[in-house]
Amino acid sequence: MERDIRALRVEARQYIEKSKEQTLSAKEVYNGGACAPALPKWDLPKFKGDVLLFTVFWDQFEAGVHSRSDLRTCLEGIAFDAIAGYSETAANYAAAVATLKSRFGRPNLIAEKHILELMQTEKCNRPTARELRQVHDTVARNVRALVALNKDPLNETLGRGAISSAQAETSSIVRKLWESKVLPEDQEELTLDAFVEFLQSQVEIEEAAVASEKEGCKNKRRTEPSELEQRRRKDWFSSAAALQATVHKRNMCSFCSGEHENATCQRFKNVGVKGRWKMVRENRACFLCLGSGHQMNECSKKVEGVQYHPMLVKKRRREKGQASEYRKVQVDLVGMPTKGRVLLQTARAVMRTMTGDRTVVISQRSFITEELANRMRLNGPLEYVEISTLGGQSKFCKRTRRVQFAFSALDSGEQRAAKQWRTANPLLQRRWKHLHGLKLADQFPRECSKIDVLIGLDYYYDFVSQEVRHGHAGEPVALRTLFGWIVCGTMGEGNKDPNEILRKLWDLEALGIRDAEEARRRQSTEAIRHYIESITFEGERYVVRLPWKTDAHHARLHIATYKRAAEEVLSNMFVDDFLSSCADSGEAEQLVDQLRKLMQLGGFNLTKWKCNSSSVAEAIGVTDVTVNNDRIVSKVLGVPWNLGQDALSFITPHGVISKSRETKRELLSAVAKIFDPMGFLAPFTIRAKIILQSLWQSGTGWDESIPDVLNAKWSRWKQDLHMLPQLLVQRTLIPVDINAVRSIELHAFADASEKAYGAVVYMKVVIVSANNFVDMVIAKSHLAPLKKITLPRRELIAALVAARLVCYVKREIEMTVDRVACWSDSKVALSWIRSPSKSWKPFVQKRVQEIQALVDSANWYHCAGKDNPADLLSRGTTIENLKSNSYWWHGPAWLKMPEGSWPKDDKMSELTDVHAQTVKQEGRKKIVGLLAEQSSDVQYALVLRYSSFERLLRITAWLFRFVKNCRLPKEMRNYGLISVEELLQAERQVQKEYFEDEINCIVKHKALRSSSKLLMFDPYLDEDGLLRVGGRLESASIQEAAKRQILLPHNHVVVDLLVRRCHERQLHADVQHTLAILRQRVWILRARSCVERNIRNCVVCKAQRTVPVEQKMSSLPVERVKVAFALENTGLDFAGPIYVRRRRTCEKAYICLFTCMTTRAIHLELVTDMTAARFVLALRRFFARRGRPAIIQSDNFKTFKSASRELQQLFSEDNSERFDEPPRTLEIYNRESTLDRWILGTVGEISERPTTKDSWRASLDEEETRTVLCNVDAMVSARLLTFVGDDPKDLAISRHLIF
Incomplete structure (x- = not known):
């Protein structure tokens, strides 16, 4: 029967495979034939790791393909790296998808990215339709995405934050329009939706304005301001300023075709604000001036603070006296940086008004101050003027008054008005020959003066003639004007920043005495700066660029060829100056030759040689060499060098001695002019520094005169400056x-x-x-x-x-x-x-x-x-x-x-009492701590911090070592790992806490009290100071710890940790087993209650004890109560499945459990599956190791029958020639566990519990699994057979293995 079934199964499988092949061939014919439809090619989406694009990618991929073979081809960048470790198998596809979703598809991460993008919207510099559309789309896109993720962005906190962030990224015009909208409304009703709608309306307005501009530009020429704009872009650095004032007038109304301005149209005024907006859009008028033919952003009447025409703004009234004309004034300023001071074109002139009033003013460009206009009673129409610097980098708008006045040259009879208080014009120095003898239009020297009038190019050439006097490069230029000669241009370096002068002065003084660690601190600072500047966040990690070292100095690249010259260049080259000294002429000539060759490799020619030896000068063969001459003094790195005497000298600072009274700024400048890096003049310059510090303490300003007391000291110091050239220091x-x-x-x-x-x-x-x-x-x-x-x-x-x-x-x-x-x-x-x-x-x-x-x-x-x-x-x-x-x-x-x-x-022998007292005052005080009482709360705080007995023991031992080392000198302290003696000391601490009286009695050789709990144990102290149980087992051949256990209390936290450790090490054994293991080393008072309490609180045991219902058990069968050898009557069952790791995959495996019906000893075998063949192999391993049992009981009799059938077939007559002697494997009585004998089957089930109780949390390989099974086998087979009592005189405990 079975053979027929197998034959039919083979034929059915062949038929199914043949049908599949026919179906596939038919599909190929259809797809490849002429009738196959030409479907469009499906382009799979690509994903590179952007969190915001993952949802869209996955929706398209899942709807279109959802195939493991195509997933890898659709990933790039960090997304591809995320699943790089997975192979293309069906089992790994789900894991790869889960990895991608957890990495890029987490809702919280996506929401965070949307919020971050919402808060970091790209800034809109100009209110154009394109830029406003980008801001609107960014805000709307992120809001929709957050709503889809159930992250409501419209709540009060997030919504207001998003509004503030998006509003900050828009232009000032849009921000002011938004403020004008929300100002009269209720602030509590403002939402993110309202802001998005507002942005949408602004985009529509700008787009309508652009459309009207394009339509109007078809038949109109380009306006003049646009040409000026283009001209300004091409010529950035203009040589002069230009002022333009353009008035735009419109005589034809765009709304009613009448001959009046659009703003004065009665039809336009009669409608409301919404109607006016509609009329402006329909007629494509400008939203700022209501005119047509141009965009709002190019309107010439654009005014700071007025973004739309007042008639288009809700609840806005025009200011009283608002200008009827708008003027745009362009002021171009030269943006060239310069280090020196520059003289402006200033002049003193007489200003005459139309009414005849006259006054003396100082002028510069074509603007007049309001104060001067009011003083001269100048009146005129109001107008808005927008002033923008070169390139439009800075703009501001002012409401101004246009006035008329005239200038005339100064007359000797004019009286100058007092107005010296605004500008800080530098002093004109009389050292330029081309300025001598000129009648200047301005007063030099003078103090601060206020600029009253600015003259632009509109009237500039009415005052300036063509006569110009030039000097050398870097010197000012004189221009002839109606007022006289004006001086302008550069005049060399002006007044330096005193903070910069002080910094350089102190840096020079600190040369050679800076902290030795400064270079290393500078490198650390540079590393921190590089970290801050280069750190970026990409996806889920922070990335920092690799630090790059600077390239090696060129001299290091040629150190092998020109060793001496390269070393000298590296150490003695100062920017473009080289300074060195040699022992003799030959060495100097050789060094010069190498230096020339080395520098010529880089295209440098060494010139301006200076040498104190004429022979060396002749040998090097150059003409531009300065030799020893007593009259020649050359500067070497800022220090004068007398070549003839080979000595360093000093020069008197220019312009310091002649002045009678100076300011603190000039004092600092004079001190800083003495360049003395080696400190030869330090005893002299320290006097000036002391005066400077006294000025600082007195609170004198930089431009204030020195007080009389300090001025006298300063004068005496200046008198010595003329002697500086007389000092010579041998080099x-x-x-x-x-x-x-x-x-x-x-x-x-x-x-x-x-x-x-x-x-x-x-x-x-x-x-x-x-x-x-x-x-x-x-x-x-x-x-x-x-x-x-x-x-x-x-x-x-x-x-x-x-x-x-x-x-x-x-x-x-x-x-x-x-x-x-x-x-x-x-x-x-x-x-x-x-x-x-x-x-x-x-x-x-x-x-x-x-x-x-x-x-x-x-x-x-x-x-x-x-x-x-x-x-x-x-x-x-x-x-x-x-x-x-x-x-x-x-x-x-x-x-x-x-x-x-x-x-x-x-x-120290001659220290006076005062000196000795000063020394002692700086001594560090020694603090000695005395411990009067030790609180038990501190000990409990220590043991309650740790849940592991071993860790607590180590920490306590470390603390004891620390206390001991603190009491010993440094050379006698103990270091290294914790020793056994220190661990024993930690255990002794527990005994001292609870058995202090008993230990004292034993130490003093006194009898214990009759009420002592340890009286029945006959305790004694061993050589380690531990309290142990006495007895009469001294001659027993067992371990010393088992004969004399350590006494411990039952209600101590440390004892609880010890019990839990033993219970977990025995794979969560029961009370009897745990107590027996503990008795091998320690004796705990009231041990059974202590062990029960800890096992009852064990979380793992609580879960295993939880059963839905407890079945009442029947009487035990004969095999359970009959005396027999271990495993003579064996119960059989399978446990599992468990997962065993084989290479890169995890496969299922099972545990074959053999248990003794009498002693409940067990034997475990690992099988790969539950087939009869694998069971036979496991059975043979069990026979080889434990012997052949008489009875094997199992609740799965089908496996026995199948195994018996295969064994009979194996040793049948057809296969008899393969074996010399048939084995005796079948001489076992196999009994099926029937319903009336179900109790025998429960033996195997109960024995399974210790095996699976600790659950296989991790997948092990096959060898590790077999090792664990052997350990479980030993643990379970070592369980007790007898009761464990509390009397130390009880008999020995029987175990399975002993039995």
Whole structure:
């Protein structure tokens, strides 16, 4: 029968496949034949990752194709990357679609994008129909999309926000129209719909105006303002200003064809506002002037604040006295940037009115101030004038009055009106020869004056003649006018910003003493700036551009060929100047040759050579070289260099000495003119800086005169300026051959006073067989901060400046420095530096820490105040004293001597009581905390924060280590991983909290009280200090922890964590099993109630215990109560399916469960399916590992029958030749679980629960699944067979495996 069924099944399958082939061939014939209809090709939509376009794309794709093979071809960009990991299979198609919908089709994300686009509407600069249409379409499109997403954009908050955002992006004309609409209406009734309708009406108005303009332009010439507009676009930089005033008149009415203006038409006035709008649209009139033939945006009568004709605005009245004519005035201004000051064409003239009134004014262009017009009683008609700068970048409209007046030249008898208060015209300097002897039309010098009249090109050439006097480039030009000669044009650099001068002055003073970390901070700032400027948001992630380093310097590219020249260029090239020094002539000639070749690679020719050696000048063979000459002084990087004496010199600032009284601005300018980057004149310039700080403290303005007291000091300082050229500083630091030098030392001196502080660095060159040389290298001085600080702190700041300065010199001189020494006359500052920085308060600590990082504290020495040359930096001196002061230029006399002749440094031994008290004041106070009482609330707060026993144990151990390390010195502290001893200490803490009395009694060898809960356990303390259970099992061959368990209370949070951990590790075992596992290490008082409480609160166990109904069980069968070996009577069942991962896919698998009817021990096998063949293989594995049972009970007898049939067929006579001996697999009694014996089937079902109770949350591979099944097998088979009591004298507990 079965063979017939199989044969029929094969024939049916073949018939079905043949029918399919015929159907497919018929379709091919139809599609490829001549009768096939020519359908249009379907173009699939493309999606690149725009969230706003995903809904449209998916609707088209789903309606048209919805195929996994076409989905990938329709995706591009980030949308294609989103599903790049999925293969083209049916199983992955749903996952790919779900990924796309979750990535791009989330309603909240789409709504957010629409709101963002609504809030970021593109700005409308001009109220044209095209731009207004774009704003309207953007707002309307996003509003419709939000409504479709059930995100109501019309609510009060979002609607008003959208209105404000869209309104801000429209032009000022549209905004004012909207305000005129909403002003008389109720603000509560304004909605986003009303704003969209308003935009729509404005678009229709503009489109109607454009249509009327196109119609009117067919038969009319282009208007004159349009030609001027075109001319302005072509010639952007005009050389002069132009004023145009055009009056547009219309005599033919567009509404009634009468000979009057449209605005005065009675028919037009008789209708309402809506009727007037209709008439304007129908007649295609201008909405601004009611005229025809032009657009509203090109109307010549456009006025700021008047966007539509008043007769078209609802509830708007014309102002009283409104101008009857509209004039548009175009003012073009030259927009060329310039650094220097420019003189305007100003002149003083007599203005005469028509009534004969006369006054003296200062004029510039063809405008007159209202104040002057009122004073001269000038009257005239009102008109609106729009003034726009070159290119229309700035526009404003004013209601003006047109007046008439005339000018005449100044007469000697005229009396000038007092009006010196508005403009800040610069002083005219008398250094230009072409201006000498001219009778100027303006008064120079003069203070601030008010501009009363502006003369434009409409009357400009009526006053100016053709006679012009020019000077050199950058000098002003003189023009001859009716009023006299006027001066205009550039006059060089004007008054600089004092803030800029101060910044450059302080930057120069900070050279060499800036923080060493400034370069790194600058790089960090640059990185942060790059991050802020380049970060963008794309889809669901932020993207930052890669940071690019600058290209390598060209000299680095040729360092292999021209090594010396490349190194010199990199370190000694300053913009277009090169400065270097060589030891001998040969080295100089070689360097010049390499420099020439290297620079010629870039097309540069080195010129204007300067050298102090005539032999080198002859050898390099150039004609433009300046050699040593005592009369020749050349500037090298701004510092004068006397070539003959090879010395650096200084020059007197121009125009400073001659003035008797100056302002604070001029004082700052004079100080900034002394360029002294090395600080040779620092003791002299610090005096001027102190005066400048005093002016700042007194509140003197920049243009105010210096007070008398400070002016006297300033005058004395200026008197020394004429001696500056007499100062000569030798350029060379090592005047001998470098081979004769034994060592080089750097010595820095620091000092401070109430007014200033500073530091100076000297280089000591120790010669082999001659006297030593000591010369000053660099010096820096600073004003004391305005905030008052103690003198020792100022001395510490000066020491920091000295440390930074000496390190700067050591880094820049490119020579080996054998020793660095720093000197100070402050014992307090030295005591701070020689002590650990952490011992002092933050102010001292930060500076001492940096000083010690720069210069070792052992290299700081004390010197007397009279031997400290830095004292000149803090107090100042004159040029005369500085010139002959060897103490300043070469340091103290003992510095040239060996170290034995230096001042003795007695460290802290001679500190006076005052100094010692000052040192202690900056000491950091030590805070000692004493713990008087420990609150249990803190401990509970710690244990309640963690739900894992292991983590709590580790945290507690870390806390104990921290406390212990705080009490130990640094070298004895414990680091690394937590040790076993520290974990035991954490466990001891729990015992100390609950069994403190018992532990004290045991430590003191006293008997426990009769009321003690531990009396029956015979407790003792082990070598680790843990309280354990006593007993008589010392000789037992079991683990020590099982013989002597640790005693723990039942009502502690830590114990609950321990019980839950054990319960979860045993795969949520029952009370008996969990309690037995706990008893192997700990003994919990009232353990059963503690375990039951925790298992009862277990969430997983609660879910497993939930059953719809509980069936009453019948009596147990014979096999359950008869004594038998383990697995002699076996129950069989399948559990599953579970999912096993094979390569990239997950497939179903099942668990074959064998359970002992007597002991309930189990055996688990993994099978790939529930066929008879797989079951036979699992059965054979079970026999091989557990032995052959006598009875196998199952509730699925069909599988047994099928397996038996296949085994019989396998060992039939037809296949007997394949086996030498038939196996004895069939010698088992197979029993079907019938309805009257259903209880046997429940054995397998009950045994399934521990297997599936923990649920397969993750898909494992086959090996991992088999490992988990083995672990479950061991856990379940280790369950208890006997009751677990609370008496420590109970018998051992029986288990399945022991049984």
